[in-house]
Structures are given as C-alpha cells and as structure tokens.
Amino acid sequence: MKNSKWMMFGTMSVAVVALVACGGAEAGSSEQVIIYSNADDEAVEVMESTLDDKGYKGKYVIQSFGTSELGGKMMVEGTDIEADVVTMASYFIESAQASKSMFVDIASDAKPLDDGVTYALPILGNVGAIFVNTDVLEQKGLAVPKTIKDLTDPAYKDLVSFPNIMDSSTAWLLVQAIISEYGEEEGQKVLADLIKNAGPHIESSGSGPIKKVKTGEVAVGFGLRIQAIDAKKEGLPIDYIDPTEGNFTLTESVAVVDKEGDEALAIEIAKVIATEARSGLLEQYPIALYEGEQVQDEHVPAYLKKWDTALTVDLLEKHQAFFKEAQR
Structure with a gap:
C-alpha cells in the first residue's frame, strides 16, 4: 500500500x-x-x-x-x-x-x-480511517470530524491530507467510502470539495498523511487506521475516527x-x-x-464495510477516473 x-x-x-x-x-x-x-x-x-x-x-x-x-x-x-x-x-x-x-x-x-x-x-487486511492531531484541532478551533464529508467544510482548508488514488491504493479506501455513501453524483461533489480543501496535501504515498498529521503540518488525515493506532500508542497527540461512511478494507x-x-x-x-x-x-x-x-x-473498526462487488483492476481504473474528474 x-x-x-x-x-x-x-x-x-x-x-x-x-x-x-x-x-x-x-x-x-x-x-x-x-x-x-x-x-x-x-x-x-x-x-x-x-x-x-x-x-x-x-x-x-x-x-x-x-x-x-x-x-x-x-x-x-x-x-x-x-x-x-x-x-x-x-x-x-x-x-x-x-x-x-x-x-x-x-x-x-x-x-x-x-x-x-x-x-x-x-x-x-488494511482498513481506512480518519486520524487527527488533537493539539492542532484545538489550536485551530476545529471540531473533531465524524465523517469524510465533514472534511469538506472550508474551516479545514489546507489542513487535510490524503493519498492520491493514482499512486496509492490506500486512497481507494477513501473513494470507495465516498461512492458507497453518496453515490456517484453527490460523491463527485464531496470528493471535489475534499480535493480543494487538501490543496498541496494530496500525497503520492499512503504514509504521507500520517506523517503530516504527526508533525502538525495538517490537522486531519485519511489513511490506514493502524498508522494512527500506532502513533497514539507512541504518546503522540493523535487520535483516530471511524467515519460513518465506512471503514473499507483491502x-x-x-x-x-x-x-x-x-x-x-x-x-x-x-x-x-x-x-x-x-x-x-x-x-x-x-x-x-x-x-x-x-x-x-479496541481495534475493531466501528463501521467495517466491503465493496458490494469483487474488487478488480477494472473497478480501480473506474474509480481512478472518478477521482480525476473530481480534480477538474
């Protein structure tokens, strides 16, 4: 990943x-x-x-x-x-x-x-989740997000990081959750707003977001749930949130x-x-x-979900096209 x-x-x-x-x-x-x-x-x-x-x-x-x-x-x-x-x-x-x-x-x-x-x-098995730097949230006066859609709020502008699905399959967990919950039409808008809020913080590596959340460069990231669990165990001001759209797995x-x-x-x-x-x-x-x-x-995700059809390369390419369309 x-x-x-x-x-x-x-x-x-x-x-x-x-x-x-x-x-x-x-x-x-x-x-x-x-x-x-x-x-x-x-x-x-x-x-x-x-x-x-x-x-x-x-x-x-x-x-x-x-x-x-x-x-x-x-x-x-x-x-x-x-x-x-x-x-x-x-x-x-x-x-x-x-x-x-x-x-x-x-x-x-x-x-x-x-x-x-x-x-x-x-x-x-990899599972996706939101993770936050609690210190940065407090400093910026930001509410703790409960959903992926929450991260489209303009208050999170330039304070969100997630991977690019063209480079990292970790991002596929994010895209699956958005399409599953909101459908392709509304989901396209949610993803477009999320991309706009992330700005320069769309990462080519699946580990990129947790690194930026750890350093406080951003307040919120999306990536592998275990990354946030490990960071929290290290005593860092990191917490993880299971988005209601679903903890999708690969x-x-x-x-x-x-x-x-x-x-x-x-x-x-x-x-x-x-x-x-x-x-x-x-x-x-x-x-x-x-x-x-x-x-x-403590490690069982609250909203564990799987895509309703078999995951294939063809489906990944379809969702990559969905992502590229949202970038326009």
Whole structure:
C-alpha cells in the first residue's frame, strides 16, 4: 500500500544485488526465492523475521514495489516475471490470474473467511480511517470530524491530507467510502470539495498523511487506521475516527508464480508467510482473515464495510477516473 521504494535501473539482477548489499541473501543461489512485495515496511519486517526464524535465512530476497508498479509488471509479464513469490493486493493477484494464469495452487489447511481462492492465501487486511492531531484541532478551533464529508467544510482548508488514488491504493479506501455513501453524483461533489480543501496535501504515498498529521503540518488525515493506532500508542497527540461512511478494507495475499514445476521452495516460503507470520501481521493489521482469529475489541473498526462487488483492476481504473474528474 505504498509508493515504489526502488527505482528500476538497468537489469533486475542489479536491483537484487543492491538488496543483497543491504543484508539479503547471497545472489545467484539456485535455492534462492525472489519475493516481490507491495507491502509496507512493517509487514516486510514481520515476513523477514519469521522466515529467518523458521530457517529460511539466505534462501530468499524481498524486493519492494509500489502497488501500481508491481501490478503493471504482473499484468504485462505474467509467468515471465522474475519473482517466484508475490505478496500483493488481492485484487491485483486475482486480476493477474484471470488474465495470465500465472500462479500455481497452494494447498493449505487454513480457512479464509471469504472462502479464498486456490492459488493465493491472504496475509493482511488494511482498513481506512480518519486520524487527527488533537493539539492542532484545538489550536485551530476545529471540531473533531465524524465523517469524510465533514472534511469538506472550508474551516479545514489546507489542513487535510490524503493519498492520491493514482499512486496509492490506500486512497481507494477513501473513494470507495465516498461512492458507497453518496453515490456517484453527490460523491463527485464531496470528493471535489475534499480535493480543494487538501490543496498541496494530496500525497503520492499512503504514509504521507500520517506523517503530516504527526508533525502538525495538517490537522486531519485519511489513511490506514493502524498508522494512527500506532502513533497514539507512541504518546503522540493523535487520535483516530471511524467515519460513518465506512471503514473499507483491502486485503493483501501471497501467491507463487508458475515456474513449470520448480516451485517447491517458493511454496514452502509462501505458506510460512501466510501462516507462521500471520500472528505478527495480525498485530500490525488487526483485521481477521481466517476462521478462529480474534481481534481485540479496541481495534475493531466501528463501521467495517466491503465493496458490494469483487474488487478488480477494472473497478480501480473506474474509480481512478472518478477521482480525476473530481480534480477538474
């Protein structure tokens, strides 16, 4: 759910070597699994520590991409992609499988709540929310917002930050909530007013808004709920609000690329990420994805919602067009 952190210079092997220099496994090993991921730093750290603890240190490297960049590679390259394992927004994995048939089945005893698919296992759930800097709200004499629409009040001019859906899928949580609650006609006006209020604070990264709320550059942001929960635990003057329009969710899953029968180690690693790393990921992203999982009451969003149809790349592109129209 973040922007690309690695620029694609030269060949992909150069990028892998760069990662190795930062502490990854030795490049060139025939037993080395290449993992492409769009996950946030916190999730990557959980995956790495779990894999290392389970005896896979030196047998994998992880390369990070933005959602759009990695999705584009999957849709263009299919099974020719260099990665052996992909952790990615579930809707992109499903769209890539429908278009390219690029993933193999992963047998698992784990039972996803949404019944899942045979070729991918969910690993984490992102949920959107409003978050505020309580000190800045008090200094500016602003009311605590209860809805996304509240943020269109001119009183919040230049004091609101949220991600750009053209760059970050975190913004899709915002757009889904607006369209679901207000429809496309009224929703277009709500989004246009929100864009106007944000001014220069529409961010290319999903973590951009929480950074600006933490520093007090803006009073209010929209992003991942867990970001505000973590900031509040750190003792910062940050609080989070579940907007009545809904806490929409996006899941990320792990899948194994079809390498014509040479996937045994990749499947092992994918299963470790989906099962053994799940407890750590659930702490960071407290959304139950499997039968039997429990989330602490304080972390359960008040208005948890899902889009009423399957999330697809086509739907994302439609909502991106909706966003661009509101910018005019």
